[in-house]
Amino acid sequence: MIKITPKDIEGSIEIVSSKSLSHRYVIAASLALGKSKIENILDSDDLVATKNALEALGAKIDESIIQGSKIKKVHDIIDAHESGSTLRFLIPIAMLQDEPIQFIGKGKLPERPLNVYQDLFENTYHYKYLSNKELPLEVKGPLKSGVYKLPGNVSSQFITGLLYALPLVQGDSKIILTTPLESRGYVDLTLQVLRQFGIKIEELENGFSIKGSQTYQPGNYYVEGDYSGAAFFVAAGLIGKPLLLKGLNPDSLQGDKTIIDIAKQMGGKLEFTNEGLMVYPSNLKGVEIDLSQIPDLGPILMVLACYAEGKTLIKNAERLRIKESDRLEAMVENLTKMGAKMTVINDSVLIEGKCFLNGDVTLKTFGDHRIAMASAIAGMHAKNPIYLDDEKVVSKSYPTFFKEYVRLGGLVEWIK
Structure with a gap:
């Protein structure tokens, strides 16, 4: 007190330093096949959760130096702690590989809604709550290309998670927003960082068109x-x-x-x-x-x-x-x-x-x-x-x- x-x-x-940009840079660098340097990463609980999650998926992070890799399961459990960004950004990324991974969290996080991903994934992939529609959540890919329809008036974190993951799958994809996009600024940040790492996304009137089999390019950036x-x-x-x-x-x-x-x-x-x-x-x-x-x-x-x-x-x-x-x-x-x-x-x-x-x-x-x-x-x-x-x-x-x-x-x- x-x-x-x-x-x-x-x-x-x-x-x-920006929490939103720190998350996005660290994730993009972890998906790049090479070494990146991201300076001024926010030192906070949420970023610790994101960095640990990415290391559980194959990245190696030593302060500002990030060695990315192809997504693979290194640990069975990803602890998002209380970070909604970590959880929602990383679920589609974890589904790029074909082994089951559990997401856990604490505080209010287990209760925060994930219904957008549930609607997208539950009938097509292994997407299973282990406790009454709350975390732990177990997911398994591999994620496939396709048309992903979701509301635009929900957290932009769902859109960002898909924007990061879909360029890495084989085949082209579309994200179609069924309602007007809210939190536009956060999606703009995502698109900015993706462009910096060599990922091309085409904006549509009601969503995004994403070429498959793209490659994240490593780079050196500073978080504002x-x-x-x-x-x-x-x-x-x-x-x-x-x-x-x-x-x-x-x-x-x-x-x-x-x-x-x-x-x-x-x-x-x-x-x-x-x-x-x-x-x-x-x-x-x-x-x-x-x-x-x-x-x-x-x-x-x-x-x-x-x-x-x-x-x-x-x-x-x-x-x-x-x-x-x-x-x-x-x-x-x-x-x-x-x-x-x-x-x-x-x-x-x-x-x-x-x-x-x-x-x-x-x-x-x-x-x-x-x-x-x-x-x-x-x-x-x-x-x-x-x-x-x-x-x-x-x-x-x-x-x-x-x-x-x-x-x-x-x-x-x-x-x-």
């Missing part, structure tokens, strides 16, 4: 800063004191780069300089925000809305309910405890701004890294101290979050 005493943070920070993680410090700068965020790519394809556009829409003052993204204290106003493409920004945008003048409507937040926690309910519980005025309407939330958040409360992190970080930023500018029950959960995506928070002047006390 930690105690956060209200105090604005200030200064400059090198933003943690993470906009999903930067969003917490963007919020801190807007409601507190100036912050300079370094390491972000102004031309990034990361979907959560939208935090800049939303902040400006709310009246925020931000600008890219030669040193990085400069964020200034601003008088914010309430707006309408659509989360369908940017669900990971939901928790911190709810905090920003509390400090904005007027009402903010955050809509299409249904996918917040199937993350590491029900992030919609978690943030409503925490912010309401602090005095926020929030109304949940189906999968939207209406927030009355300028709530002047209080404190003197213990908040749950719900085992969720983004709830912990968003709550910490809310507490930074509250009237009184807050307590967080488990700060260690940030190790999933931003292990140095509280270390940086303190370095920037934040007041954090660790309580045994």
